[in-house]
Amino acid sequence: MGLYKAEYIWIDGAEPTPKLRSKTKIVETGKEPPIWGFDGSSTNQAVGHASDCVLKPVRVVPDPVRGGDNKLVMCEVLLTDMTPHPTNTRAALVEVAKKFEKYEMWFGIEQEYTFMDGVKPLGWPSNGFPAPQFGYYCGVGADEVFGRDIVEDHLEACLEAGLMIAGINAEVMPAQWEFQIGPCGPVQCSDDLWLARWLLYRIAEEHGASATLSPKPVKGDWNGAGAHTNFSTKQMRESYDPCVAAAKALGEQHALHIPHYGHGIEERLTGKHETCSYKEFKYGVSDRGASVRIPWQVAQDKKGYIEDRRPCANIDPYTVTRLITNTVCSKL
DSSP states (O other): OOEEEEEEEEEESSSSSSSSEEEEEEEEEESSOOOOOEGGGGSSSBBTTTTEEEEEEEEEEEEETTTTTOOEEEEEOOOOOOBBTTTTOOOHHHHHHHHHHGGOEEEEEEEEEEEEEEEEEEEESSSSSSOOOSSTTOOOOOTTOOOOOHHHHHHHHHHTTTTOEEEEEEEESSSSSEEEEEOOOOEHHHHHHHHHHHEEEEEEEETTOOEEESOEEEESSOOOEEEEEEEOTTTTTTHHHHHHHHHHHHHHHHHHHGSSOTTHHHHHOSOOSSOOOOTTOOEEOOTSSSSSSEOHHHHHOOOSEEEOOOOOTTHHHHHHHHHHHHHTTTTO
């Protein structure tokens, strides 16, 4: 009888920002990963006298870390009566995505993150700071780029896992990087982003580093880290007016969205470092200081997509894609 290792991955109940957890189950070859369980009292998802929570597999992909026939298993967390756990934000997204499926919503999320070496960003001097921001964005050379070996391994792992990864680049602050997931539907985009995050943390382990999604990892005159969320409906991909209507719809619901766009958003959305203040909303063509950017090519082609620049690096993509889908599709 053949066996394989299934790495069950789920999102815990940590506050204010949920964390990823995982554990391994040995499964008979040819069989799908079954429903499993875990101690919710250790993940802020249950109390000790009723600690069982349920793991329901929802997406299974090849495991590029262990290789062979081994699998990564993205799970939803359920209560023991098989209803969604209060921390299960995926279930609510699935409902909204189904409700608006005729709009054929596509998402592409730009995940920024920062490599850390202990308490300082990777490659930064032990005392003081590196040279001011300029040459690091899409830079090259050991004096400007830190962690490329981890990034390359992560990219290869995401491809081997079959995730919808679209690209990578070094970002504005040294030791800060970005990968992009999409374009694909809201549920797949969110699943793949969580799996890509897990792979990022796991592969960084092999290099003795860690990765943080903090929206402001270094105080002062340094860029924060976002998760710019690009999206389009079928109508937007065919004409320009729906693109503008979508931007306006997001503005009308600004106060609803901001509290769900990542803890610490006020530290990142200051109106500086390519952001608009979280206290205001504006959209514009080719404007990286706007809350929502309409790319110049979209304005020229009179169709395409728009970019919500407000989400922080530490968002829950299930929540953000649900909010955007509901807000935009309700108006178009």
